[in-house]
Amino acid sequence: MEKPWLSSYEEGVPATQTYPEITLSDLFQQTTRTYPDKTATNFVLKYLLGGRFTVGGRLSYQQLNELVERMATALYQLGVRKGDRVAMMLPNSPHYVITFFAAMRIGAVVVNINPTYTARELQQQVADAGAETMVLLNIFWPRLREVQRETPVKRTVVAYVFDTLNFPSNLLVKMSQKKTPEWVDVPPEEGVFFFNHLLQKYGPAPPKVPVTPDDTALFQYTGGTTGLPKAAMLSHRNLVANTLQISAFLPSAIRGGEKMMCAIPFFHVYGMTVAMIYGIHLGAELTIVPNPRPIDNVMNIMQKERATLYPGVPAMYIGIINHKDVANYDLRSIRACLSGSAPLPIEVQEKFGELTGGRLVEGFGMTEMSPCSHANPVFGKRKAGSIGVPLSDTEAKIVDLETGADLPFENESQGELCVRGPQVMSGYWNRPEETKLTIDADGWLHTGDICKVDPEGYFYVVDRKKDMIIASGYKVLPRDVEEVLFMHPKVMEAVVVGIPNPKRGDDTVKAFIVPKPGETPTTAEIQEFCKQHLAQYKIPREVELRSELPKTMVGKVLRRVLIEEEKAKMAMAG
Incomplete structure (x- = not known):
């Protein structure tokens, strides 16, 4: 197949690579063995005393691994088995990282739930997924209770923001949280368990569950911008492959030496893969931001923690460059940023680069692709309005909107973008007909995006067919x-x-x-x-x-x- 983009790769990016036969749990454990004493998570809630005291907490990779093993043991003892769905309704926090990799360890399937969902939306998604276990923050508990009888949920694990914090941060956060109108004291009752109690009760000796790369790791519901969400089934193989594709595309990243700004939500596949999983693969310090609003919060943390990598969305970068006090912040620790989820105007890329000295490039992906398929070379040629070039081992083509015939790249014809690669999902949960409409017999994923390609293999999203x-x-x-x-x-x-x-x-x-x-x-x-x-x-x-x-x-x-x-x-x- 013609691949004009290969000549546009920056130095050090391979056209193809070997993908090890490992699971996400294996990937996590490889890093914990390599960097046991390095900081894994830096949970930042706020700064006091003019920034001299941070309210939050750090966990080393060794500490994080022990908590993951304790939670894996707990979930198994509560009855979670391989293939069972574990719904997670959590903000960016250590709870998310711990629960995610605990589920991976015992072969459970994570179901990401948007914390802003109403009770009705929550009920629809949990029922569709068939999730019997729910892990959520205490403030979301009333929404589950409102509809729990209409869901399969049998057991609920309730987390509090201060669970993983040490003194005095845990006490300060607990006192301040209890004063907020959102605070919910969840009473102990049958079927309700508490995150911190489970970590204390169960030891770090999870059962040895045989999990394979082809097992489903995630039910990731599509954003629902055009209709009811449906769950893309992503395997361990899909997510490991996409993580390694992203890693290969940024060969200058320093193993064990980066600080990943985690301000985009982990419950979205973009934040989960590009910030959390890729960050852990790198052995990076995950600077976890539970709430990126207002944008001042992100700017303060970026400046104080000296973040080096910052995956985000255009709204974040637009907010930063237009902030009235941006000149008062030192953001020059940032080296590389990948923007996704929406078009990124070139003016924003250039202005952000002027302010930080870092490189901001536009990429492209979909839930169904774990999620990344394209990106502009981070330190290579970046083109205005382009989503960049396909990642390693990613095939891409455009097809005629009427006939479905392949279109040549030479004349910049416009057609539907189709993608094939190891990151493409196996299908939609319980929707075989929609799966057939989306992935053809040859394994090509039809994205629904109208694109064109220039002679150097850079793709441009012209628009959505549905828009x-x-x-x-x-x-x-x-x-x-x-x-x-x-x-x-x-x-x-x-x-x-x-x-x-x-x-x-x-x-x-x-x-x-x-x-x-x-x-x-x-x-x-x-x-x-x-x-x-x-x-x-x-x-x-x-x-x-x-x-x-x-x-x-x-x-x-x-x-x-x-x-x-x-x-x-x-x-x-x-």
């Missing part, structure tokens, strides 16, 4: 319009959607804009600017200024929420 707007009989790709809006000096964030127009039978192009602080661009001003760069039919007919855009926890704009809001307005207007 295409039909206006005045023409096809409008939202990203074309959004790229222009991002060029406007008063625009900080922008998203474009098609609003159904029953009278015309097509869509109205509408732009939702978050202005830069202190700016208030008018509709006429935006439209006039767009006229200079876009065909008439692509110019937004409507412009709405907002203080923020609805997003998933990892910064992906929820277009369907905006469209539903507009439909509701039309229904009320009659």
Whole structure:
């Protein structure tokens, strides 16, 4: 197969590599044996006394491994067996890392639950996964109780933020947490167990459960930006392979010497693989941030802890470069950042580089790909608007939207991106028909993204098939319009959607804009600017200024929420 991208790899990145027959538990244990005394997790909650005292806690790789083994023993003693689903509703914290690798150790399947889910959404996901065990933070317990009878959940492990902290941080956090309105004191009752008690009760001697690379490790539910979420089944092989692909793509990373900024949520596959699993594979210190909002919190921690690697999303980088006090922060410890989940404007990449001295590049992935398939070379050629080149051992092609025929790369034809590689999921849980529609007989994953490729093998996402707007009989790709809006000096964030127009039978192009602080661009001003760069039919007919855009926890704009809001307005207007 033609692979023009191989010549675009930076020095040291292999076209192919060997993937060992290991599980995620094996990968974790390899690091704990190599770097037993190095800091594994640095859980940062806040700073006191002008930054001289950190409220939080550190665990070495040896300490982390012991806690993982204790939790693995506990889960097994509670009745969790190989293949059983363990749902986790946790923020970024040592609890997440401990529970995840404990489940991997005994062959259980982790089900990541978004902590912002309502009781109804929680019930749907837990019931669909068939999870009988739930590990959650105490403040989320009432939501489970509300719907537990409608789920398979038999046992609940309740965690408190201060569980893994030493004195005096544990006492300070406990006292401050109890004063918050969100605090929940979970009473002891049948089927309810406590994280800290389990770690104390059970020793570090988990049973030897035979787990293979092809066993399912994770049910990762898709973001649900276009409909009801469904679970991608990711195996140990998938996740280990993607971790090693990411590692190979950054050959300059220092084994045992990096500090990984973990500000994107672990419950999302991007944060789980790129920050947590890859960080542990590197023997890095995971600087764990439970809440990245406001962005000042991330900037403070980045400065204080001297983070070197920072996977994130465009909203984070945009927030940093536009922060009124950014000049007062020293962020120059950052060396490399990979941005995903949404398009990253080149202006943001360049400005972030000026502020930090680090390299910020755009990548691409999907839940179904564990999640990474493409990235711009971190210290090689970075191209504006490109998601970069396929990772090692990743095949990619574009196919005709109508016929499905392969399209040549030479003329930059536009078609659906298809990907094949060791990181591609085995399928969707309990959805064989959707699996067949997504992965063809030859193993190609159909992404639903419209792409083009340049002569050097750099891919460009033109748009999502499902987001295409039909206006005045023409096809409008939202990203074309959004790229222009991002060029406007008063625009900080922008998203474009098609609003159904029953009278015309097509869509109205509408732009939702978050202005830069202190700016208030008018509709006429935006439209006039767009006229200079876009065909008439692509110019937004409507412009709405907002203080923020609805997003998933990892910064992906929820277009369907905006469209539903507009439909509701039309229904009320009659």
